[in-house]
Amino acid sequence: xxxxxxxxxxxxxxxxxxxxxxxxxxxxxxxxxxxxxxxxxxxxxxxxxxxxxxxxxxxxxxxxxxxxxxxxxxxxxxxxxxxxxxxxxx
Numbered sequence: 001x002x003x004x005x006x007x008x009x010x011x012x013x014x015x016x017x018x019x020x021x022x023x024x025x026x027x028x029x030x031x032x033x034x035x036x037x038x039x040x041x042x043x044x045x046x047x048x049x050x051x052x053x054x055x056x057x058x059x060x061x062x063x064x065x066x067x068x069x070x071x072x073x074x075x076x077x078x079x080x081x082x083x084x085x086x087x088x089x090x
Contacts, residue, residue, distance in 0.1 A: 005031045009058045012080050031059030033080055056080045 006028075013028035020026060023038045036053040043049055061076045 003062055005059045005062050008062070008076070009033060012058065012077060016080065032057055 009028040009031055013026045013033055016026040016033070023041045025036045025038075027034045027036075033056040034053050035055065037051045039051060040049050042051055056079060058076060058080065061079060
C-alpha cells in the first residue's frame, strides 16, 4: 500500500486523542501510535497507579501486499482504535 505513514499516524493520533478520556494520551512518533496515561490517576494492569505505555506499529501494518488501499487503511484505523482501547482498559 502506498501511503504517507507518518501523516496517517499523526492523523490517527489526533483523532484518537480527541475521543479518549482526560488523563489518557495518544502520541505519534516514527510510524507508531503510543498510548499512555497520567501516573497516579488510573490503576493500570498491576493496580499500582503507575502506568506504562503501549503502542501500535502503523508502519508495519501498512507494509506489504494485500487488500486494496481503502480496505487496508480502514483496517489499520480499526486496529489502532482497538489497541488504544486495550491499552487504556488493560
